[in-house]
Amino acid sequence: MGVNQSSSVSNQTNLTVCVQVDTSAQVFFMVYYSLVFLVGLFLNGFTLKVYFCRAQQQASSSVTIYLKNMAAADFFISLCLPIRIAHYADSSIIVSRIYCNFGASAFYLNMYASILFMGYIAGNRYLKIVHPLGTHILQTARAAHITSTVTWVFLLAITGTYITLSLVTQGEPTSRSSTVSCDVLHSEQLRVFYKVIHTFSAAIFLLVLVSLIFFYHSTSRRLSLALQKQPMSSGSKKLTKSRRNMLVLVSVFCVCFVPYHLVRLPYAFLKRCTWGQAFFYLKELTIMVSVLNVCLDPLIYFIFCKAFRMQLNLRRVFSTTQVTGQPDKTERRSSDGRMSTIRVNRKTSLSMTTKQLSVL
Numbered sequence: 001m002g003v004n005q006s007s008s009v010s011n012q013t014n015l016t017v018c019v020q021v022d023t024s025a026q027v028f029f030m031v032y033y034s035l036v037f038l039v040g041l042f043l044n045g046f047t048l049k050v051y052f053c054r055a056q057q058q059a060s061s062s063v064t065i066y067l068k069n070m071a072a073a074d075f076f077i078s079l080c081l082p083i084r085i086a087h088y089a090d091s092s093i094i095v096s097r098i099y100c101n102f103g104a105s106a107f108y109l110n111m112y113a114s115i116l117f118m119g120y121i122a123g124n125r126y127l128k129i130v131h132p133l134g135t136h137i138l139q140t141a142r143a144a145h146i147t148s149t150v151t152w153v154f155l156l157a158i159t160g161t162y163i164t165l166s167l168v169t170q171g172e173p174t175s176r177s178s179t180v181s182c183d184v185l186h187s188e189q190l191r192v193f194y195k196v197i198h199t200f201s202a203a204i205f206l207l208v209l210v211s212l213i214f215f216y217h218s219t220s221r222r223l224s225l226a227l228q229k230q231p232m233s234s235g236s237k238k239l240t241k242s243r244r245n246m247l248v249l250v251s252v253f254c255v256c257f258v259p260y261h262l263v264r265l266p267y268a269f270l271k272r273c274t275w276g277q278a279f280f281y282l283k284e285l286t287i288m289v290s291v292l293n294v295c296l297d298p299l300i301y302f303i304f305c306k307a308f309r310m311q312l313n314l315r316r317v318f319s320t321t322q323v324t325g326q327p328d329k330t331e332r333r334s335s336d337g338r339m340s341t342i343r344v345n346r347k348t349s350l351s352m353t354t355k356q357l358s359v360l
Contacts, residue, residue, distance in 0.1 A: 040078035040294030062144035100182035119208035
């Protein structure tokens with residue numbers, strides 16, 4: 001038992017010494033995450049308001065349900081950023097424990113929720129292309145509700161297990177330093193579970209990435225075949241729009257999440273003092289890129305959801321509808337008046353021509 005404790009203490013000491021972040025880097029991280037927090041909170045808060053607080057609630061489609069859940073995940077990611085900022089600003093043990101046990105866990109939970117819902121949206125749109133005249137069972141609102149619930153329960157179960165194990169097995173750090181890594185608080189059991197979680201998370205990411213590439217490739221292939229048969233048909237135009245939408249989704253996914261996963265798994269398994277600090281900075285940079293997801297996803301909401309675009313248009317003209325409502329009647333009356341005037345003029349012209357003919 002004493003050997004295990006001494007080895008754990010030595011590992012924590014090595015990690016504390018290896019991973020140090022200078023003050024200038026911490027200030028840069030805090031400024032960046034503060035900006036992303038403000039922009040992401042505004043955009044996703046507005047999106048949730050449009051989705052959930054609109055005056056006339058309509059029956060939601062399956063893709064709208066997935067978009068709502070992705071917007072909620074992005075909104076919660078934005079709410080996690082202040083904890084991350086506080087972790088950079090204050091390296092005390094209390095702040096580190098709060099961040100590592102709850103802040104980071106909630107952050108990654110919502111990140112992978114956003115990744116999964118991106119995959120669901122792409123799969124839903126692909127089924128729409130494959131079954132254009134009908135509705136597949138996976139495209140129903142009921143299936144979307146069940147899938148979303150199972151996804152959240154699954155991610156919450158994994159996160160809850162990690163938090164529980166962290167609280168039970170977490171030891172005291174051997175020294176206070178300027179480190180912002182949670183590794184110094186990990187026990188041996190938690191390190192093993194940490195690697196299992198990241199391996200499983202990487203598998204989820206690869207599955208979604210391969211699915212997105214397959215959906216985009218299949219859509220492009222169907223479009224090329226349709227263009228060969230009927231270049232100017234309505235079906236070809238719909239496929240062109242679907243491929244464009246799929247390209248936007250794949251681009252946002254790759255830009256935000258591919259760099260992070262290329263670094264995260266090696267960081268979890270290959271941390272050494274010789275390259276620990278370089279890995280740490282590289283990981284932080286890729287996390288900064290992945291957080292941009294909360295600012296780019298509203299573009300996906302606008303492109304994929306017709307109801308969302310309609311709500312935005314309604315909000316723009318909402319202030320003018322009440323003003324223009326009464327003049328519509330006036331315009332109708334005036335238009336009726338004009339019609340009557342035209343009819344009178346026609347009768348007058350006919351009577352005058354009749355008089356002229358009688359004179360002749």
